[in-house]
Amino acid sequence: MDGNQSTAAVLGGSVSGLAAATGLIRIADFDRVTVYERQEYDEKRVDCGEAINDTTLIPLAPTPENGFVNDVDGFQLRVYDGTDRPVDAPPLATANLHCEPGYICERDVVERRWAAALEARGVEFRTGRSVSPNDYADIVDSYDYVVDASGQPSLTLKARGETLEYTGDMVALNATVEGDFSAYANWPRIFFEGYVGYAWAFPKSDSHANVGIGWAGDRRPDDYFGALETAAERNSFPVPDRSDVNVATIPKGPSLDSARAYYPDENVFLVGDAAGIANRYQGEGICQGIRSAYLLATLIANGNESAYPQELYDLMRSEYRLAHLMRGTWVEHEDPELLASIADALEGLTIDDVTRRPATVLRRIVSRPTTAIELFADAGMLGRIYGSYTDTWEYSSV
Structure with missing residues (x-):
């Protein structure tokens, strides 16, 4: 990094933006880092992403x-017909999939405490106001580096009129409810029920x-809220009040060519949702966003930021590959019995195994020849295997 280039703006103060600020201060040793966040940290900000599978990525004590309200043993997958x-x-x-560093969190609290810790280290926060197109242009002109962690579609692509570059999203509804969750507080449940997606109940305590x-x-479904209510009834968790339900759209990772994650003419970088990264089957994006921000900070510190698009793709490739194949188990077959056989094969692995280690998962499936033959003796699945291992997604690979 050039000694005169020591200022950075981070657009967006959720987990990816906070990780970017952490990395720039801790790894890249910037003199001045400013975070722009449209909301205030002492107000209700988010009610999603309450499960964080690897809390070691967050520089806070897990208290x-x-x-960090519920230290879980792992997550239980339940497959229904x-x-x-x-x-x-x-x-x-x-x-049962183990997850030793996993917690169910109050994400508002996590982000508020993380922001306070960064502010104590000298990071400036400008909160309570959205960044307008004119603001964006001024920020790009005023800082040596700009990290866009504003979500999908990003402020950067909005400014460039390129939001259609994103290739898809996932829709999720969630709420916090009160009830008796003592029977599975340590093993939050994920319900696979014959559609591409799932329902969940992630206890924060025995009672909510x-x-x-x-x-x-x-x-x-035509009625998203009605679908959530009937899912609650059949899976025996409380039906949320509609006024408490949050609706979110998240990237269908990879939903953006990673070449779009870096604009060298302005030294603008995209991380997290803004860069279109997420698990393309189950939608997880918190740890992925944090990892992308730390990767960027490390590359900047090493003077190698131009490698960010390729390094980002390399970081995510195994996860994209595995999720593409896992999603195919339902899309190509629509067979609950086959999905149940695959779930049985995964028993005892870790969440990291089933999201980031294709070889581990494939070894488990191949160890069950009947399941493997049924799964892969299909033109659609063979096409997915070819696409996965030639890095062919919604766009040409980098």
């Missing part, structure tokens, strides 16, 4: 005071939880 079933119908399969439902495919 309730910092928002569909949504039209009795409430007491047993699952076709369950699989974040619950929700999301869809990743093209076939979605």
Whole structure:
């Protein structure tokens, strides 16, 4: 990094933006970092992404005071044959996936405490006002580096009129509810029910939880709220009040060519949702966003920021590959029994295994020849395998 280039603006103060500010101060040793966040940290900001699978990425002690309210053992997958079933119908399969560094969080608290820690280290926060197009232009002119963590579609692509470059999104509804979750507080549940997506109940304590439902495919219900309510009834968690439900859209990672994550003419970089990265099957994006921000800071510190697009793609490639294949188990087959067999094969793995390690998952599936033959003896799945291992997604690979 040139010694005269020591100022950075971070657009967006959620987890990806906070990670960018952390990396720029801690790794790249910037003199001045300013975070622009449209909301105030002492107000209700988010009610999604309450499960954080790797809290070691966040530079806070994992305590309730910092928002880490439930130290889980892992997550339990439950596979059912569909949504039209009795409430007491047993699952076709369950699989417990371990997650030692995982917590269910009060994300508002996590972000507020993280921002306070950064402010104590000299990071400036400008909150409570959105960045307008004119503001954006002024910021780009005023800082040596700009990190866009504003979400999808990003402020950068809005300014360039290129928001259609994103290739898809996922829709999720969630809310915090009160109830008795003591039976599975340590093993939050994820319900696969015969559509591309899932429902969930993530306890924050024995008596309250974040619950929700999301869809990743093209076939979605006409009434999202009604679908959440019926999911709650059949999966035996409280029905949220509609006024408490948050609706979110998230990237269908990769939803943006990673070449679009860097604009060298203005020294603008995109991280997290703004860069279109997320798990393309289950929609997780918190840890992915944090990792992208730390990667960028490391490259800047090494004077190698031009490598960011390729390094970002390399960081995410295994996850894209595995999620593309896992999503195909339903899209190409629509067979709950097959999905149940795959869930059985995954029993005892970690969340990191089933999101980031294709070889580990494939070894488990291949160890069950009947399941493997049924899964891969399909033209659609063979096409997915080819696409995964030639890095062919919605756009040409970098």
